[in-house]
Amino acid sequence: MKGRWRKSITLRLTLLFASISSVVFLLLGILIGNSVERHFEVQDTEILTGKLELARNELSKVRSEEELVNTLRQLDNALVGHQGLAVIILMPGSQIGYATEGADFPKRILEPAPSTETLRPVRWVTGANTPYRGLATSIRTAIDGGKQIYAVAAIDISYHEHFMDLFRRTMWSFVTLAAALTGFLGWVAVRSGMAPLHSLRRQAENITAHRLNARLEVEAIPAELQALADTLNAMLTRLEDSFRRLSDFSSDLAHELRTPISNLLTQSQVTLSKPRTAEEYQEILASNIEEYERLSRMVTDMLFLAKADDGQIIPTKETLELKRLVEDLVEFYRLIAEDKDIALSYDGDAIIRGDSLMVRRAVSNLLSNAIRHAPAGGHVTIRIASTDSSFASLSVENSGPTIPPEHLPRLFDRFYRADPSRHRLSDGAGLGLAITRSIARAHGGSVSVRSENGITVFELRFPTEERWSVES
Numbered sequence: 001m002k003g004r005w006r007k008s009i010t011l012r013l014t015l016l017f018a019s020i021s022s023v024v025f026l027l028l029g030i031l032i033g034n035s036v037e038r039h040f041e042v043q044d045t046e047i048l049t050g051k052l053e054l055a056r057n058e059l060s061k062v063r064s065e066e067e068l069v070n071t072l073r074q075l076d077n078a079l080v081g082h083q084g085l086a087v088i089i090l091m092p093g094s095q096i097g098y099a100t101e102g103a104d105f106p107k108r109i110l111e112p113a114p115s116t117e118t119l120r121p122v123r124w125v126t127g128a129n130t131p132y133r134g135l136a137t138s139i140r141t142a143i144d145g146g147k148q149i150y151a152v153a154a155i156d157i158s159y160h161e162h163f164m165d166l167f168r169r170t171m172w173s174f175v176t177l178a179a180a181l182t183g184f185l186g187w188v189a190v191r192s193g194m195a196p197l198h199s200l201r202r203q204a205e206n207i208t209a210h211r212l213n214a215r216l217e218v219e220a221i222p223a224e225l226q227a228l229a230d231t232l233n234a235m236l237t238r239l240e241d242s243f244r245r246l247s248d249f250s251s252d253l254a255h256e257l258r259t260p261i262s263n264l265l266t267q268s269q270v271t272l273s274k275p276r277t278a279e280e281y282q283e284i285l286a287s288n289i290e291e292y293e294r295l296s297r298m299v300t301d302m303l304f305l306a307k308a309d310d311g312q313i314i315p316t317k318e319t320l321e322l323k324r325l326v327e328d329l330v331e332f333y334r335l336i337a338e339d340k341d342i343a344l345s346y347d348g349d350a351i352i353r354g355d356s357l358m359v360r361r362a363v364s365n366l367l368s369n370a371i372r373h374a375p376a377g378g379h380v381t382i383r384i385a386s387t388d389s390s391f392a393s394l395s396v397e398n399s400g401p402t403i404p405p406e407h408l409p410r411l412f413d414r415f416y417r418a419d420p421s422r423h424r425l426s427d428g429a430g431l432g433l434a435i436t437r438s439i440a441r442a443h444g445g446s447v448s449v450r451s452e453n454g455i456t457v458f459e460l461r462f463p464t465e466e467r468w469s470v471e472s
Contacts, residue, residue: 010190017186022179029171036167040160041133045121048135048153051087055151056139059089063142068149072098084156086132091149104128109136109152123157131161196221200229212240245413257298260291301431305414308438315355315442322384322394323349325356329364330382333371341376348384350392352462354443359462362439362447363394365432366458370398373456386464391445395459403451411449412437436460 058075062068072089075098088105089098104126123133134154141147200216207214215236218229271284307313326346337344352359363382370380378399386392403411410416415430433447436458440447445462 010187010194013190014183014187017189018179018183021182022175025175025178029175033164033167033171037160037164040157040164041121044133044155044157044160045135047085048121048133048155051085051153052135052137052151055087055089055153056137059139059141059149059151061142065143068097068141068143084158086134086154086156088152089149090152092147094150097149103154104130104132105134105152105154109134109154110150131157133157196225200225200232204232207236209243212236212243257295260295264288264291298431301435305431305434305438308435308442313358313438313442315358315439317353318356320352320354320356320359321349322352322392325360325363326382326384326394329360329367333367337371337380340371340374342371342374343379344371345379346382346384350384350386350394350464352392352464354462358439358442362436362460363396365436366396366460369432370396370456370458373400374398375400387461390464391461392464393459393461395457397455397457399454400456402454403449403456408449408451412447433458 055075058071059068062071075087075089086100086103086105087098088096088100088103088110090110091097094110106122106124109122109124121133121135123131125131132154134152136150136152138148139151141149200221203214203216215233216229218226218233221229267284267287271281276284304313323346330344330346334344367380367382374380379397380399381397383395383397384392412433414434437447440460440462443462445460447458447460449456449458451457
């Protein structure tokens with residue numbers, strides 16, 4: 001449960017919204033609080049500066065001790081009128097020359113600094129727990145060539161402190177409430193924003209192996225999820241095609257294996273039904289060997305295709321002359337072609353880089369397939385050409401019935417036959433063209449087919465030696 005919440009996008013975004021809003025409101029509150037407090041400090045400083053300037057104007061004119069005593073008495077009347085104001089004037093030697101009633105100043109502000117007249121704002125709390133803000137300054141009189149006295153003025157800031165305490169409590173309450181509200185609104189917004197994802201999830205839950213034709217609805221989802229939905233739909237299309245091919249392959253494989261196994265089983269049962277001569281047993285075993293050879297070829301071909309699908313077929317890079325390779329194959333199939341009264345010819349040349357055994361097998365599959373389907377009196381022609389500096393083509397053309405267009409895309413599927421009625425008339429297992437395509441792809445090439453007007457052409461394309469040199 002903890003791990004699920006930790007990975008929840010909704011929870012993360014909600015906490016992110018709440019955290020960001022809390023930080024923003026907190027910084028804003030601190031900024032406003034500092035500004036207000038600075039305003040109060042400036043306001044208090046202006047009042048205190050005015051009082052000290054008043055005292056400075058009066059005391060700086062004093063020329064004798066008697067005049068100083070009189071001025072200090074008059075100063076009390078001048079400073080009256082501001083509530084919470086406290087003033088103390090220290091004579092040389094730290095003697096108190098004047099102090100308002102109830103004045104309570106800390107020791108640190110009562111220590112004169114004769115060398116400077118700079119105002120020094122100080123904040124303190126009295127023994128009665130009353131906050132004050134004060135300023136101190138030195139005043140030069142005209143007594144004895146410039147005798148200095150020390151003046152300190154302070155003001156009660158209880159009202160300001162109370163206001164700031166109330167402001168801070170209000171600010172923290174507002175930040176807490178704003179964080180909670182923003183978190184809730186963020187959760188609502190995220191839930192609303194995540195609704196299309198939940199919709200996609202519900203649609204995906206309904207897609208099973210039996211309903212791979214279903215697709216995700218992309219019309220009602222946001223543009224940000226459009227690419228994801230399109231990708232998933234493309235994946236479903238590939239899966240549907242793969243499942244269909246796998247299902248067809250399984251059915252075809254079972255059908256292909258059932259016939260020879262059934263023949264072997266039936267023939268063995270019939271053989272054992274009564275005693276037979278040694279010659280009869282030899283004939284039966286020879287017939288069984290033919291079926292076993294067919295099964296062995298089928299298994300070998302299937303293993304080759306399985307390796308090709310897993311990318312385990314890695315061809316060697318030999319320099320191959322296609323003309324010489326085709327000459328050997330034509331010589332091998334010439335007797336078969338002559339028996340069927342088929343004209344066999346070739347022309348052209350090209351040099352490629354590839355695995356000689358694999359390329360020979362691919363061309364042999366196309367050539368045997370062409371001879372098998374060409375009618376008596378027909379022809380099979382092999383043409384070799386360099387289409388450009390990168391690829392060479394080898395096409396195998398045969399006369400015969402035109403293959404319907406709907407069959408052409410599936411001719412390279414395993415066990416697929418355009419004419420099922422000829423299934424038992426052929427020694428092949430329906431894997432030759434599939435193997436040819438795998439070999440072409442393993443070499444970085446391709447294979448294609450076209451059929452029209454009684455002519456069928458299979459074309460192989462292989463990279464030339466120049467292309468291999470550039471890529472290496």
